[in-house]
Amino acid sequence: MTPQLEVQLIATIIAAACALPGVFLVLRRQAMISDAISHTVLLGIVIGFFVARSLDSPLLFLGAALTGVLTVSLVELLQRTRLVKEDTAIGLVFPALFSIAVIMISRYAGNVHLDIDAVLLGELAFAPFDRMLVAGLSLPRGLVVGSAILLLNLLFIIVFYKELKLATFDIGLAATLGFAPGLLHYALMTLVSVTAVAAFDAVGAILVVALMIAPPAAAYLLTDHLPRMIGLSMLIGIASAISGYWLARYLDVSIAGSMATMTGVAFTLALCFAPQRGLLAVAYRRMRQRWEFAQQMLALHLLHHEGTPEAVSEARVEHLNRHMRWAPAFAIRVVRRAEQRGLIQRQGELLLLTDAGRQMAQQVSVR
Numbered sequence: 001m002t003p004q005l006e007v008q009l010i011a012t013i014i015a016a017a018c019a020l021p022g023v024f025l026v027l028r029r030q031a032m033i034s035d036a037i038s039h040t041v042l043l044g045i046v047i048g049f050f051v052a053r054s055l056d057s058p059l060l061f062l063g064a065a066l067t068g069v070l071t072v073s074l075v076e077l078l079q080r081t082r083l084v085k086e087d088t089a090i091g092l093v094f095p096a097l098f099s100i101a102v103i104m105i106s107r108y109a110g111n112v113h114l115d116i117d118a119v120l121l122g123e124l125a126f127a128p129f130d131r132m133l134v135a136g137l138s139l140p141r142g143l144v145v146g147s148a149i150l151l152l153n154l155l156f157i158i159v160f161y162k163e164l165k166l167a168t169f170d171i172g173l174a175a176t177l178g179f180a181p182g183l184l185h186y187a188l189m190t191l192v193s194v195t196a197v198a199a200f201d202a203v204g205a206i207l208v209v210a211l212m213i214a215p216p217a218a219a220y221l222l223t224d225h226l227p228r229m230i231g232l233s234m235l236i237g238i239a240s241a242i243s244g245y246w247l248a249r250y251l252d253v254s255i256a257g258s259m260a261t262m263t264g265v266a267f268t269l270a271l272c273f274a275p276q277r278g279l280l281a282v283a284y285r286r287m288r289q290r291w292e293f294a295q296q297m298l299a300l301h302l303l304h305h306e307g308t309p310e311a312v313s314e315a316r317v318e319h320l321n322r323h324m325r326w327a328p329a330f331a332i333r334v335v336r337r338a339e340q341r342g343l344i345q346r347q348g349e350l351l352l353l354t355d356a357g358r359q360m361a362q363q364v365s366v367r
Contacts (some may be wrong), residue, residue: 003128006140008245010127011259013146014199015211015237020153021192022212023233026220027168030212032087033075036094037068037189038196038205038212043101044068045197050108061197068193069186071097124245125200142202149198154193157230160184165226207256211237214263218270222275236266294334295310297324299343299361300352315351 001009022224025034044067048060071093078089127142134144157164167174167181174181192212199208220230244259251258272279301324305314313319335351340346343357353361 004141006128007124007255008242010140010142010146010202011124011241011245011255012238013143013150013242014203015215015259016234017146017150017153017195018156018199018208018211019215019233019237020037020150020230021188021195022216023163023219023226023230024168024188025192025217026213027226030086031217031278032090033072033189034192034196034212035209036071036075037192038208039095040071040097040101040207041065041067041096041193041197041200043104044193045200046101046104050104050157061194064197064200065190065193067097068196069190072186092117145198149195153191153195156187157209160187164188203257203259207260210260210263211241211301214267215240218267221267221270221274236270237263285308291334291337294326294330295338295343296360296364298334298338298351299353299357300364302344302351303358303361306353306358311327312350316349317351 022034022164025031041064044063044065045060045326046063047067048057048063051057051063052059074093074097075089077088078092079086084092099220124142128140130141131138132141132144133139136224163174163179163184166177167179167184174184195212196205196208199211203211215236216229216233218236219229222232241264243261244262247253248255248258248261270278273281275281297322301320302315305311308314314323316348317331317335318328320326320335321328324331326334335344338357341356343360344351344353345354346352
């Protein structure tokens, strides 16, 4: 494989791996905890390096996972005091642990590849040069580790799918049925920690957050079906990674930054054009409701005066401007739409209800 293909493949694998736990973070409204974990795991990496004196030691993964659990525990501990809310607790814990890691790196690991910029921004262009042997094949370390994390995340979701779904949407019922939602919560956060540290060296903390939150958030706008949301999250993450790579090549800019930008573009497109929750769909639905309500008011008005001496004056378009306080242009459009729907008909200058219009007005009056 060429280095270009390997970079895209690594990004694809990591995007899919990040999207899987991200779906449940978004559904649980805990998106910001991923930002905290993706930064604070640096402290676990640093401590693990000081213990093992090697960047290849599994102690780095263990330390990162434990630090992620520590982050969640401290956030929940502060939240349970009821003196601060969750977002405030995250804002207190995350900078504290991350700053300790930064100080330790700058003071004691200045000559080690634990560079702050690399941790935050990552550099995918260098990922193909860090290789390892697997079954006699020389493969990028990021590809091997990312694939392992992707399989781990898939296995976790498949095995605990029912428990995750129930604990996400109804934690009380999950506890009643004995599914231990608290233990499941910490297992999920440990998975987020492991995923974050696995992607650290290749893509950096910023892209981890972008891939873990933006694709699931976009998928959430597109569907209410959980399996479909998981699949869409992975596809959106992969599409963002690949398009971000080619955008970076075209503009000659940071690959990780371009990929993070494309996740934002994907979310913006979903926010605008999602069939049910998109801004355009919501605006169109409100506009339809406005016209529907106006036609109902017109039908009620005509029904109220139908068969009365006032009908001669009340059932005229120009009278709607005064009685209904409608602008002349708006009144004309409402009447035209009601005519097209067969709710009213004209008799000279008078507006008369049809059977359909009378039935609709009676139904509205009953409500």
